[in-house]
Amino acid sequence: MSETLELELRCEDADATRRVGAALGRAAAPGTAALLQGQLGAGKTVFAQGVGAGLAAPSVVNSPTFVLVNEHLGGRLPLRHADLYRLDDPDLIAELGLFEAAEDGVLLVEWPERADGALPADHLLVRITPLTDAAGDAAPRRLELSASGPIARAALQAVERAATVLA
Ligand SMILES: Nc1ncnc2c1ncn2[C@@H]1O[C@H](COP(=O)(O)OP(=O)(O)O)[C@@H](O)[C@H]1O
Ligand SMILES: [Mg+2]
Structure with missing residues (x-):
């Protein structure tokens, strides 16, 4: 069984944070899920x-405002970007199909705390x-x-290798 792999980085500005995301996008395999935690x-x-840039997704990744999940197709892998901030009924999470969304592409979830655990077990937690x-x-x-899990672990190892040139 693989242990948890951890990496801590300091990003001086928004572009530095974007570059870490891009490294993940370049490294991601189908089934990569990243849970994004942090205050507003x-x-x-x-x-x-x-991540969208690293996948060469053609559409702009912004906060999904009127829907909970945005889909960005046309990049190296499909990208689904969920923002659960407005999810007040955790039962609705099943309808979003976030597990299925993770299978063939990359899944990003903002406010994963609101999903009440209904998220892929193999995931990268980004705090x-x-x-x-x-x-x-x-x-x-x-x-x-x-x-946590082999898919996330492989992706994080690639981010770690890239990290020396990201700072
Ligand atoms: N080091 C940094 N990393 C990421 N964002 C930063 C950084 N420094 C300043 N910012 C700014 O903080 C804001 C983050 O906004 P956003 O990504 O929408 O937050 P969230 O989705 O977590 O609510 C942006 O306006 C961005 O330019
Ligand atoms: Mg946001």
Whole structure:
């Protein structure tokens, strides 16, 4: 059984966070799921934009506003981006089919806490913490990534190899 693999990075600005996401997008295999945790404005969507860029997804990754899941097709793998902030009935999670969404592509979930555990067991947890309360695009964040399961682990190993040139 594989143990949990962890990586901690400091990202000085939004582009640095985007580059970590892009490394994940480039490395992701079908079934890669990343759960993005952090307060409002932490940088979860910025990270998701990087993943989209790393997958060469043609559409812009923004917060899904009117739906809970946005699908970005046309990149190397299909990308599904969920934001569960407005999910107040965890029973609805089954209808979103997030497990199925993870199978053939890449799944990103903002506010995974709201899913009440109904998420893929093989996942990368990405915890984003602002290190100052400065506004703007250049305020440092701590990114803590931890992989549970073989798919997430392989993806995180690739991010780790790329990390030396990301900082
Ligand atoms: N180091 C950083 N990493 C990520 N975002 C940053 C960073 N520094 C400043 N920012 C800014 O913080 C905001 C993060 O917004 P967003 O990604 O939408 O947050 P969330 O999705 O977590 O609510 C953006 O305006 C971004 O430019
Ligand atoms: Mg967001």
